[in-house]
Amino acid sequence: MAGELGEERRERWEERTGPVLMLAALLFLVAFGWPIIEPDASTTVRTVCWALALASWVVFAADFVVRIVLSNNRVHFVTHSPLDVVLVLVPMLRPLSLLRVLSVIGILDRQAGRASRGRVALYVATSSALLITVCALFMLQAERGRPGSVIDSFDDALWWAATTVTTVGYGDTYPTTGTGRAVAAVLMFCGIALIGVVTATVAGWLISRVAEEEEAVDQVTQRDVEALTGEVRALRQELAEVRRRMDGDTPGA
Amino acid sequence: MAGELGEERRERWEERTGPVLMLAALLFLVAFGWPIIEPDASTTVRTVCWALALASWVVFAADFVVRIVLSNNRVHFVTHSPLDVVLVLVPMLRPLSLLRVLSVIGILDRQAGRASRGRVALYVATSSALLITVCALFMLQAERGRPGSVIDSFDDALWWAATTVTTVGYGDTYPTTGTGRAVAAVLMFCGIALIGVVTATVAGWLISRVAEEEEAVDQVTQRDVEALTGEVRALRQELAEVRRRMDGDTPGA
Amino acid sequence: MAGELGEERRERWEERTGPVLMLAALLFLVAFGWPIIEPDASTTVRTVCWALALASWVVFAADFVVRIVLSNNRVHFVTHSPLDVVLVLVPMLRPLSLLRVLSVIGILDRQAGRASRGRVALYVATSSALLITVCALFMLQAERGRPGSVIDSFDDALWWAATTVTTVGYGDTYPTTGTGRAVAAVLMFCGIALIGVVTATVAGWLISRVAEEEEAVDQVTQRDVEALTGEVRALRQELAEVRRRMDGDTPGA
Amino acid sequence: MAGELGEERRERWEERTGPVLMLAALLFLVAFGWPIIEPDASTTVRTVCWALALASWVVFAADFVVRIVLSNNRVHFVTHSPLDVVLVLVPMLRPLSLLRVLSVIGILDRQAGRASRGRVALYVATSSALLITVCALFMLQAERGRPGSVIDSFDDALWWAATTVTTVGYGDTYPTTGTGRAVAAVLMFCGIALIGVVTATVAGWLISRVAEEEEAVDQVTQRDVEALTGEVRALRQELAEVRRRMDGDTPGA
Structure with missing residues (x-):
């Protein structure tokens, strides 16, 4: 072993x-x-x-x-x-480890960075849904039945989670307990991250299109240089031939 | 057929x-x-x-x-x-299919990625307006006359939609029914996407300016390499001429 | 004339x-x-x-x-x-035309895209301040003294404008009249644009650093190709010299 | 001296x-x-x-x-x-100068722009935590015990700061005094900046992956050009040899 x-x-x-x-x-x-x-x-x-x-x-x-x-x-x-x-x-x-199965899709590898926007969207949607569900469960457990609480059913908790992760925050539902506020803080910062990922993905899409063309130009240059190298090599052989001919001439001169 | x-x-x-x-x-x-x-x-x-x-x-x-x-x-x-x-x-x-006519403008093709920012702005503005209108209609239908509802006119519904899609969410108007909350959730996530598209467009603008210059440098290099290849080809012909001359000389030597 | x-x-x-x-x-x-x-x-x-x-x-x-x-x-x-x-x-x-004097600084020209982040920050800060001031004035005029209004002084109006343009939207101050809501909608969408510009500027900064290095590599290549072209030209002259020598030889052969 | x-x-x-x-x-x-x-x-x-x-x-x-x-x-x-x-x-x-020790890590230098995302995340998290703490302290000092104030303990102040910096803004806690509103305005705009930095970092990550590959192509081209230059230099020496040989021939012709 x-x-x-x-x-x-x-x-x-x-x-x-x-x-x-x-x-x-x-x-x-x-x-x-x-x-x-x-x-x-x-x-x-x-x-x-x-x-x-x-x-x-x-x-x-x-x-x-x-x-x-x-x-x-x-x-x-x-x-x-x-x-x-x-x-x-x-x-x-x-349950958050369920996200790991999604990361298997490998959204952050370079290939995906260009090709399958659909997969990224799927990943963002699934992880948002999972995060909202788990946070809503924690919130419901923390808030239900507490004095002054406004979150009393799973529907309320899901609604609270949606308004929070999108940073809308109407204020009709909000946590009142310490545990609830801690869960909410986690979800809020996840909301910031969500905005970041969505924006970066859209931006990445636009950028990869620009970069693609740039790379095309670069690759043409690379091919040109390779062709040129072949040309020079042929030239050198030609010259070597000339030299051999001359060497042959000299003794016979 | x-x-x-x-x-x-x-x-x-x-x-x-x-x-x-x-x-x-x-x-x-x-x-x-x-x-x-x-x-x-x-x-x-x-x-x-x-x-x-x-x-x-x-x-x-x-x-x-x-x-x-x-x-x-x-x-x-x-x-x-x-x-x-x-x-x-x-x-x-x-009605959301009306957006399809806008996609005909082709905002996401490469050309637009560089040139017509005005068209992208127009597209974002039109689709936001359409989305706000449709969501406000659904919201009004879902909320009007329900007990505890605060959205009672199309004005209120439009105002709610604007505060939601921009993720401001004052909380003076918000859905209270299940259907209303579902419509709101859709609009909230569209708000996140809106922020993403606006940001990516501005960023794309800045980036395309940088990329443009980079490409200019690349294209100069490409032109230089092509000129060089011409030069080498001329050199090779010159050498071939020399060799022919030598071949001509040798018999006459 | x-x-x-x-x-x-x-x-x-x-x-x-x-x-x-x-x-x-x-x-x-x-x-x-x-x-x-x-x-x-x-x-x-x-x-x-x-x-x-x-x-x-x-x-x-x-x-x-x-x-x-x-x-x-x-x-x-x-x-x-x-x-x-x-x-x-x-x-x-x-008063919004005051922003035009700022655009003289030319934040969106390429040079600024790389160099003076301070100028962009200054521009964003000044235009935000001006926009907040003008919108707060309009809001105060629209809301003061109306029944049910919660914006009653310029302080309140400024505070409302700050919570709106940053999309925080506590909901302690919000417009209640049609005019007020229209002004608010403008400011909200400006808030979205503000997030977009701030993000794009930070991103542009990071990207320009990457692009700078890339361009450096490209420019080295360009210089290399130019040096190579010089080399080849010298080679051609050398060969021409050989040929002239041969031409000189032949008659004297 | x-x-x-x-x-x-x-x-x-x-x-x-x-x-x-x-x-x-x-x-x-x-x-x-x-x-x-x-x-x-x-x-x-x-x-x-x-x-x-x-x-x-x-x-x-x-x-x-x-x-x-x-x-x-x-x-x-x-x-x-x-x-x-x-x-x-x-x-x-x-206390805000504590952030300076973090800037020692040098998150904005080019190397970090590519490699250690973990360090950037750490920096953003630490500076957010420090900012939230300092603003919560100022807010508590400004609001506690004032008539109509809803922020009465450090817990409330921290909760307020979290809802503000993430731009969620439920509206269950908000400042009522002039000083408190000024502190809140600072934190709100920091929230906008936070969204900007998070988004730009994620976007920068995606972009640097694209740029890396591009640079690889560029560097291959550069290496190719260097090899080619060596080739041409060898060719020139070869030709010089031919010429010397010819020069040697001529006198012996």
Whole structure:
């Protein structure tokens, strides 16, 4: 299990368990969110949700333990995976790891930077929807039933999240508790980032069109220079021929 | 009617019916919006508007049927025109197709990326105005007369739409119904996109000026390389001449 | 007064009267704004302000008439100066022409695109301040004393303008009249444009640094190609010399 | 102490005292903020905070005096360091100088423009946090206990600052005093700048990836041209050899 072999085995494990973990994260989101959305859910439903959430968490934890075991340098792996440690300790954040499956699409690689705007739009839309859902769940849990609270149902919470992430902020719904304000602050700054990503994507589109043409000019120049080099090489051979001829002449002169 | 011929006929049809459909969409917008703006309109007016809206819809549907008939592969055409299917089934969204006439201007082609900022500004302004109008109509229909609603006239609805699309969101007007909130969410995200497009256009302007100069440098280099290639070619001919001369000399030596 | 001569005379006039018109616009802003800010101003003050505003307007109108007279094609000049016509007919918008003096700085020319970020910042700050002031004046005039209005002093109006142009929109101050809402809509969209310009400037800064280096590489290439061309030219002369020598040889052979 | 020597000594002083001044600024922030956050703090605590703030100020002032003394041209130094003069006269702004230590990281140099996005994110996050804290302190001091004020604790002030800098502006907390509104206006415009920097950074990232490839093409061209120049130089030597050979021939002809 020494050296490269261990790392390879861990990577193969991570590749194969990826979809399972995604499913577990989705299950956790539902099992975590259901009792928040339905506060009047029966004890049976609550118990089932709690069991499912626990089961999902066991899957996350087991996966993490296997990955530690498969690592060459286990201490190094644990200390260099702070995000994984946090996600096992605070499973409520786990659903956000669903975004990782989207990053597989690789929106930020150069190819995508030019070609598939649709994929970027899909990514931004999906991550916004997921972020809004998770933040709305946290907000509902933090605010429902508190004195002075104006967020009382999942609908209200979703509406609050939409007005916040777009930085519209009507002020008809807003958090009143400390926890709620903390969740809101996270979502607000995500809103700023959202504006940034949308703008940068549109700008990147415009720019890549300009850059494309520029590159075309550059590549023509490069081809021209290559052709010229061939020309000069032919010239040199010609001259070498002349010289050989002269060398042949001289003795015969 | 086989092969290319069919597609060509459909395209010619689409080209020729474009203006008619635009007029029908505009008519639909008026016929759809009028009874919403004037809730006290007489039954006659309502009937006329309803008849006009129906007539517009018949035009849309007839056009779609003709295009299906003119297609080579009819099933393929229907399954690959989801937007057209939606616009026939949900004619309320039809006015948004007015934006399509604007896209004809082709703001996103490279030429426009450099030259006509005025056209981009015009496009952004027109589509914002259209979007604000359509969203305000939907909002008014959803909110008017509901208990607790603060949007009670088309003026209020337009004002709400302006504060929303710019993400200002004073909070003096905001939706209270589920439908209203859904319309608002669409407009909010359009606001984010609006900021993105405005910013990217200004940035694109600045960048294209920089890129233009860069390209100028590149093109000078390209011209230089071409001149150099000519020079080398002349040199080679010169050398060939020398060699011929030598060949001529040798026998005569 | 025929041909080029007329245009030249008009341009010289415009150059020389520029500062006078700026002063008149500033005077108009003060004379127009004072009675709005101080509703309890004495009749004397009101009369003086009214007289000053009238005097400024006479200056604008006289300048426009002189420019018409100095033009070669007077009808063409009038029909192609819609902004000037509007500014003479609606003098309240005149203070916005103060921005024109700032555009003299030429922030959008290429040089500025790279070098003087301070100048762009100054321009954005000054035009924002001017826009906020003018919009606050209009808002105060539209809202003060109306039933249900929450903007009652110039302080309130300035505060409203700041929350609006930055798209923050707390909602503690907002227009309630139709005129006020129209002014607010203008300022909101200016806020969107402000975000766009600030972002594009920062982005332009980052990009110009990247582009600068790129251009440096391009210019090195260009210099290299020029050096190479010199080299090849020398080579050709050398070869010509060889040929002349050979030609000289041949007869003497 | 004449000429370069003086400047060098001042710069060495500035380099060595940098960390001390940062500590003093941090101390000042705490000593200045504590009595604002805890209005019921005992007289002892207030006195200690006051003494610490005074001590920090003495450090700032002493440092400035030493730098004046070490300068070659003292009058020139004072007139060209307006920021230092302001920070000594208005020590409440001193904590903002903490941002200077971050600028040491050099986020805006070209290298960073490409490589370490993490550092830029860290810089934006730290400066936002510092700005929010300082503005919240000022706001709390301006608003607490005023009639009609809704900002009554440091929590409220922080929450207000977060909703403001992100331009969300719910309107549940907002300033009511003149001072508070001035602080808010500063923070609002910083919010616009924040959006600008975040967007430009994301856009810069996308662009630098495109530019990188472009530069690669350019550098290949440059290398090609250099190789070609070597080729031509070899050709020239070859020709010179031919000519020398011919020259050798001629006398022997």
